[in-house]
Amino acid sequence: MGEITSWLPSLLTGLGVTVELTVLSMIFGLVVGLVLATIRLEPRNKWLYIPATIYIEVIRGTPLILQLFFAYFALPAAGIRLDPFVAGVLALGINYSAYLSEVFRSSIKAVPHGQWEAASSLGMPWVLVMWRIILPQAGRIALPATGNYFIALFKDSALASTISVTELLFSGQILAAATFNYFGIYAVVAVFYLVVSYPSSLGLRALERRLELSRRKARPKRVTA
Amino acid sequence: MVFTVDKATDNSPLIQAKNVVKSYGDTPVLHDFSLDVSRGEVVVLIGPSGSGKTTFIRTLNGLETIDSGRITINGNVLADAQPLGSGKPHKPHKPNHRSLQKVRLDVGMVFQQFNLFPHLTAAENVMEAPVWVRKIPRQDARKRALELLDRMGLADRADHYPHELSGGQQQRVAISRSLAMDPVAILFDEVTSALDPELVGEVLRAMRQLAADGMTMIVVTHEMQFARQVADRVVMMAGGRLVEAGAPEQIFGSPSDPRTAKFLQSVVHPQ
Numbered sequence A: 001m002g003e004i005t006s007w008l009p010s011l012l013t014g015l016g017v018t019v020e021l022t023v024l025s026m027i028f029g030l031v032v033g034l035v036l037a038t039i040r041l042e043p044r045n046k047w048l049y050i051p052a053t054i055y056i057e058v059i060r061g062t063p064l065i066l067q068l069f070f071a072y073f074a075l076p077a078a079g080i081r082l083d084p085f086v087a088g089v090l091a092l093g094i095n096y097s098a099y100l101s102e103v104f105r106s107s108i109k110a111v112p113h114g115q116w117e118a119a120s121s122l123g124m125p126w127v128l129v130m131w132r133i134i135l136p137q138a139g140r141i142a143l144p145a146t147g148n149y150f151i152a153l154f155k156d157s158a159l160a161s162t163i164s165v166t167e168l169l170f171s172g173q174i175l176a177a178a179t180f181n182y183f184g185i186y187a188v189v190a191v192f193y194l195v196v197s198y199p200s201s202l203g204l205r206a207l208e209r210r211l212e213l214s215r216r217k218a219r220p221k222r223v224t225a
Numbered sequence B: 001m002v003f004t005v006d007k008a009t010d011n012s013p014l015i016q017a018k019n020v021v022k023s024y025g026d027t028p029v030l031h032d033f034s035l036d037v038s039r040g041e042v043v044v045l046i047g048p049s050g051s052g053k054t055t056f057i058r059t060l061n062g063l064e065t066i067d068s069g070r071i072t073i074n075g076n077v078l079a080d081a082q083p084l085g086s087g088k089p090h091k092p093h094k095p096n097h098r099s100l101q102k103v104r105l106d107v108g109m110v111f112q113q114f115n116l117f118p119h120l121t122a123a124e125n126v127m128e129a130p131v132w133v134r135k136i137p138r139q140d141a142r143k144r145a146l147e148l149l150d151r152m153g154l155a156d157r158a159d160h161y162p163h164e165l166s167g168g169q170q171q172r173v174a175i176s177r178s179l180a181m182d183p184v185a186i187l188f189d190e191v192t193s194a195l196d197p198e199l200v201g202e203v204l205r206a207m208r209q210l211a212a213d214g215m216t217m218i219v220v221t222h223e224m225q226f227a228r229q230v231a232d233r234v235v236m237m238a239g240g241r242l243v244e245a246g247a248p249e250q251i252f253g254s255p256s257d258p259r260t261a262k263f264l265q266s267v268v269h270p271q
């Protein structure tokens, strides 16, 4: 037991790095994914559509671990030397942006066309229609898949150990190499992953239920006019 | 009155569509279709399914582009395209951004499927464009929204979401939403067709009220009773052309074209 306690500080630090890595990569993936999805709504705009499509296909057609190696080991040859953590965020973010963009694109397309027509016939310009009318609805449609990707990203972030980011798995490896207690350490590492991912998926399901429109009830009337 | 009719004194038609031609691919949908609508006039468009009624009124707020012809609304040119072979290279006319925006602020539209924003309450649906497009302070916009909803008999439904409302209520919210932008005219495309029969009356009543208040309206409908009582002019369309137009008594009493007579027969005595 005392042994486990001695592992905790470095494993907890590692878990912190894993969470940071996940959250930053996810933000990157969400923003870039949304931009890509918007670009790919309009195939007639070739100058943006074609590069965006190539980006998505290249990223989805190659292994994530290769993308990590590229960001950390290959880019220095091009004069770009990144800190392991930054390279990790970049590679994971780019990878997830490609997948998330497809989720967003299909969710945006799933919003009935009549919503575009009603909003634009009220004089709302494109950006406003997108931001106020389409995205709030597409967001609800995209939420389950996006949430699953978020949890998958949390686990995939362990791949960053291969480029020496001292996240949770790599912290475990360092301890294991020093103590040879592989079973004990990796079991604790597994518990750490589970302690975050399982409640996250429960929370996500609760959020989905809350946002489900058909369950939403009328708010109590406000007195002010 | 919950809206003000702009009493501009010039006598030019508020809505002017001249020689409008439109095809979907190789299928012609509007052939040289012309229609003028004056301020305060209620025009009812009738005609068999597929005759181009929907397509026509959608061209009036830029939801559809036209191949040739000219559309002017409240002095703004929405579309002005040369016909084929007129010397200029032929290109489907795309209205420029600013005139499109202006026209859409002027012309409201109410749809068969309501198209309310499902993530917003009734009042928020009505406030949305005034707040974000006209930049009206939220409180003022809400006050106005509540007035409009009250006027439509929906005072107690203001904070309900669309899925909590009946079809007839949703459609009345949609009418309020359109009125909130103070349009000079409103287009109605079969707005009662998706409703259960017992809910049709409440929507027609609301439209009747609007007409009485002087709103300029173009109404596509199969409700002949409504057309007879409310229309200033009834326009019969078939195959993308204007068959005949006239006062309701004339169109319903003594149609001059056999297609009109046949169509009216089919509506009154559906098989």
Ligand SMILES: Nc1ncnc2c1ncn2[C@@H]1O[C@H](COP(=O)(O)OP(=O)(O)O)[C@@H](O)[C@H]1O
Pocket: B024, B027, B029, B047, B048, B049, B050, B051, B052, B053, B054, B055, B056
């Ligand atoms: N988006 C579209 N693409 C191709 N054809 C269409 C489209 N919309 C309408 N049409 C065709 O145009 C014709 C007129 O349709 P519409 O304006 O909807 O008539 P109405 O409203 O009088 O029933 C019909 O033949 C219809 O099939």
Ligand SMILES: [Mg+2]
Pocket: B053, B054, B055, B190
């Ligand atoms: Mg129609």
